[in-house]
Amino acid sequence: MRRHAWVVYVCVGLSAFFAWQxxxxxxxxxxxxxxxxxxxxxxxxxxxxxxxxxxWPWYLFAFGQALFVVGxxxxxxxxxxxxxxxxxxxxxxxxxxxxxxxxxGGVFFAAVTEEAARRRNEARFASLVRHSSDVVIVVGADATxxxxxxxxxxxxxxxxxxxxxxxxxxxxxxxxxxxxxxxxSVDREEADATQPSRAEFRIRHRDQEWLHVETVRTxxxxxxxxxxxxxxxxDVSERKAFExxxxxxxxxxxxxxxxxxxxxxxxxxxxxxxxARDGKPVSILMLDLDDFKTINDSLxxxxxxxxxxxxxxxxxxxLRAADTAARLGGDEFAVLLEDGGDGVGAAxxxxxxxSSLEVPIQLETKDVFVHASIGIASxxxxxxxxxxxxxxxxxxxxxxxxxxxxxxxxxxxxFEPAMHHTAxxxxxxxxxxxxxxxxxELTLYYQPVIELATGRIEGFEALLRWRHPERGMxxxxxxxxxxxxxxxxxxxxxxxxxxxxxRGRELQERFPSHxxxxxxxxxxxxQLQRAEFVDEVAEVLTETGIAPNDLMLExxxxxxxxxxxxxIVRLAELKELGVRLAVDDFGTGYSSLNYIxxxxxxxxxxxxxxxxxxxxxxxxxxxxxxxxxxxxILKLRPxxxxxxxxxxxxxxxxxxxxxxxxxxxxxxxxxDAIADLLASExxxxxxxxxLAS
Ligand code: C2E
Ligand code: MG
Ligand code: MG
Numbered sequence: 001m002r003r004h005a006w007v008v009y010v011c012v013g014l015s016a017f018f019a020w021q022x023x024x025x026x027x028x029x030x031x032x033x034x035x036x037x038x039x040x041x042x043x044x045x046x047x048x049x050x051x052x053x054x055x056w057p058w059y060l061f062a063f064g065q066a067l068f069v070v071g072x073x074x075x076x077x078x079x080x081x082x083x084x085x086x087x088x089x090x091x092x093x094x095x096x097x098x099x100x101x102x103x104x105g106g107v108f109f110a111a112v113t114e115e116a117a118r119r120r121n122e123a124r125f126a127s128l129v130r131h132s133s134d135v136v137i138v139v140g141a142d143a144t145x146x147x148x149x150x151x152x153x154x155x156x157x158x159x160x161x162x163x164x165x166x167x168x169x170x171x172x173x174x175x176x177x178x179x180x181x182x183x184x185s186v187d188r189e190e191a192d193a194t195q196p197s198r199a200e201f202r203i204r205h206r207d208q209e210w211l212h213v214e215t216v217r218t219x220x221x222x223x224x225x226x227x228x229x230x231x232x233x234x235d236v237s238e239r240k241a242f243e244x245x246x247x248x249x250x251x252x253x254x255x256x257x258x259x260x261x262x263x264x265x266x267x268x269x270x271x272x273x274x275x276a277r278d279g280k281p282v283s284i285l286m287l288d289l290d291d292f293k294t295i296n297d298s299l300x301x302x303x304x305x306x307x308x309x310x311x312x313x314x315x316x317x318x319l320r321a322a323d324t325a326a327r328l329g330g331d332e333f334a335v336l337l338e339d340g341g342d343g344v345g346a347a348x349x350x351x352x353x354x355s356s357l358e359v360p361i362q363l364e365t366k367d368v369f370v371h372a373s374i375g376i377a378s379x380x381x382x383x384x385x386x387x388x389x390x391x392x393x394x395x396x397x398x399x400x401x402x403x404x405x406x407x408x409x410x411x412x413x414x415f416e417p418a419m420h421h422t423a424x425x426x427x428x429x430x431x432x433x434x435x436x437x438x439x440x441e442l443t444l445y446y447q448p449v450i451e452l453a454t455g456r457i458e459g460f461e462a463l464l465r466w467r468h469p470e471r472g473m474x475x476x477x478x479x480x481x482x483x484x485x486x487x488x489x490x491x492x493x494x495x496x497x498x499x500x501x502x503r504g505r506e507l508q509e510r511f512p513s514h515x516x517x518x519x520x521x522x523x524x525x526x527q528l529q530r531a532e533f534v535d536e537v538a539e540v541l542t543e544t545g546i547a548p549n550d551l552m553l554e555x556x557x558x559x560x561x562x563x564x565x566x567x568i569v570r571l572a573e574l575k576e577l578g579v580r581l582a583v584d585d586f587g588t589g590y591s592s593l594n595y596i597x598x599x600x601x602x603x604x605x606x607x608x609x610x611x612x613x614x615x616x617x618x619x620x621x622x623x624x625x626x627x628x629x630x631x632x633i634l635k636l637r638p639x640x641x642x643x644x645x646x647x648x649x650x651x652x653x654x655x656x657x658x659x660x661x662x663x664x665x666x667x668x669x670x671x672d673a674i675a676d677l678l679a680s681e682x683x684x685x686x687x688x689x690x691l692a693s
Contacts, residue, residue: 061106
């Protein structure tokens with residue numbers, strides 16, 4: 001009976017164990033839940049009481065085994081245990097009855113605790129996945145979606161169920177599909193097939209937008225619990241946008257949004273490489289705005305920027321989509337023409353750009369006109385298709401651009417090899433000019449201004465000369481534009497003013513005359529734009545001691561009219577100091593008489609071009625007469641420039657022109673020669689003073 005009983009117990013126990021293992025319903029029913037609730041409690045108590053008792057189900061099982069052995073031993077020894085008589089029957093029965101529940105309970109509780117632990121782990125994992133910022137996607141070997149974590153709704157807008165069974169590739173941006181195909185094609189044989197790897201691609205949000213995601217792939221196809229490729233996907237759109245912005249900034253001009261020099265050069269290099277392969281012509285256009293500095297200095301940088309933006313837009317609009325427009329810096333733009341970019345095509349583009357700039361640019365306060373000079377260079381020489389071709393092509397276009405500027409602005413010029421030499425010289429001159437002031441290479445010559453009726457020297461005009469160590473004397477028209485371009489004109493102009501005033505004062509002291517000798521100094525546009533200029537003139541007056549009335553500032557008509565409002569203010573400030581003001585090269589600009597009347601001017605210098613034809617009886621002489629009359633009406637003293645012949649002088653005297661200068665009397669002379677002239681009390685011969693030597 002006793003033996004029979006434990007067989008029944010074992011059968012019941014084993015059936016319960018297998019039923020537990022094999023029938024899932026049991027494990028999720030209320031029975032399980034009750035036991036599962038008790039088991040952790042018991043485990044908890046056991047852990048607290050005695051740490052090794054964590055495995056208490058197994059100890060219970062062992063205890064059952066022990067009771068069973070004790071019962072068996074008692075039965076086998078007929079109630080005797082260790083030689084003692086111990087009321088055998090009931091004790092053996094007790095052992096048996098205790099043994100079987102312990103054995104079965106041990107096994108049962110072991111199963112329950114294990115299941116509870118598994119469930120806890122699962123719940124913890126599910127919660128981690130749910131709250132993770134990543135989307136976890138499991139795809140099968142055929143790339144269909146098997147599982148999507150709930151976070152997919154937050155990140156991609158989809159509900160998990162929407163995606164299940166779909167092909168993962170269908171969610172990917174067409175341009176990135178190849179990347180993803182490679183990424184998902186895992187080779188099971190590969191040793192590191194299960195090693196995570198990373199990729200970035202674009203995935204479609206439910207609202208059809210593309211998100212940039214970074215995905216870590218773990219191949220768990222061989223893992224029986226997963227049997228798939230696990231993709232941990234994170235939205236990196238913001239980071240990507242920031243990276244793109246940084247990259248954009250590194251390669252684009254922030255004012256106009258066009259390509260910058262680095263990107264442009266890179267594009268040119270690539271275009272030349274392609275051209276070497278397919279023979280399609282490549283041309284570049286180099287575009288420089290004429291007089292942009294004046295706009296920038298007179299209207300401020302914000303207005304300057306707006307002009308650049310507008311010019312950038314117009315250049316871009318004159319191109320086809322495949323062409324590249326760039327701003328290389330300052331007021332310099334460039335265009336790369338590929339495919340169809342031969343000389344003729346490039347010239348057409350240049351014409352389009354130039355005509356688009358004919359329309360004035362509207363700024364808040366006023367409309368401004370900008371003009372550009374364009375140089376064109378084509379890679380028609382095989383040499384240019386080599387690695388250094390880009391630099392040379394850019395240099396060629398630059399040289400052509402300078403030639404366009406020299407030959408009158410607002411035009412284009414196609415590069416010719418002879419231009420290299422000119423461009424090179426210009427560059428050298430520019431570099432040399434930086435050192436000219438420090439090296440004392442600049443000097444002033446003085447051209448006497450003569451009272452035409454008497455031949456007496458009334459004063460001088462200071463004219464700048466550059467004694468270049470290799471080139472000899474360089475004329476101002478050859479380097480003043482360079483000085484204006486580089487901004488050096490400000491320092492040079494300051495020096496000229498101080499030097500002329502100092503020398504003028506010295507001459508006055510050495511040769512006191514009545515009226516005192518005046519000194520005229522030429523100003524450039526940039527000097528006049530600076531508000532500090534007035535203070536600088538005041539300082540020079542105090543330091544040199546020259547009377548303000550003896551210092552005359554010459555400003556060309558075009559500079560004066562460029563920004564008439566500012567000229568009115570600045571000239572009034574200068575006039576307050578007491579200096580005299582002259583309009584230089586009068587007649588060559590587009591003065592409005594109305595303005596001339598409003599400007600505080602003392603002297604009108606009639607341009608040489610009028611003086612040249614003063615005696616021809618034609619238009620020039622009529623105009624010269626009109627200008628001299630006008631000066632009289634406006635109470636301005638006229639000075640005729642560039643008198644070369646006696647007949648001109650006679651005519652000018654007839655017209656009652658008071659003052660004049662020109663080679664007829666003398667070329668500009670160095671200071672020593674001027675001092676000699678004054679020392680000898682030289683009087684020039686004029687028709688009015690026929691006996692003077
Ligand atoms: P400008 O102020 O109209 O000066 C007159 C120019 O005509 C001078 O040329 C002078 O040498 C030249 N000239 C005088 N008489 C005759 C003549 O009878 N025949 C001919 N063919 N030419 C004559 P230069 O010295 O070469 O100066 C040219 C221009 O350079 C000046 O024109 C002036 O605008 C500018 N310039 C000269 N010095 C300075 C300076 O210190 N600062 C600035 N900003 N500009 C200057
Ligand atoms: Mg002058
Ligand atoms: Mg002049």
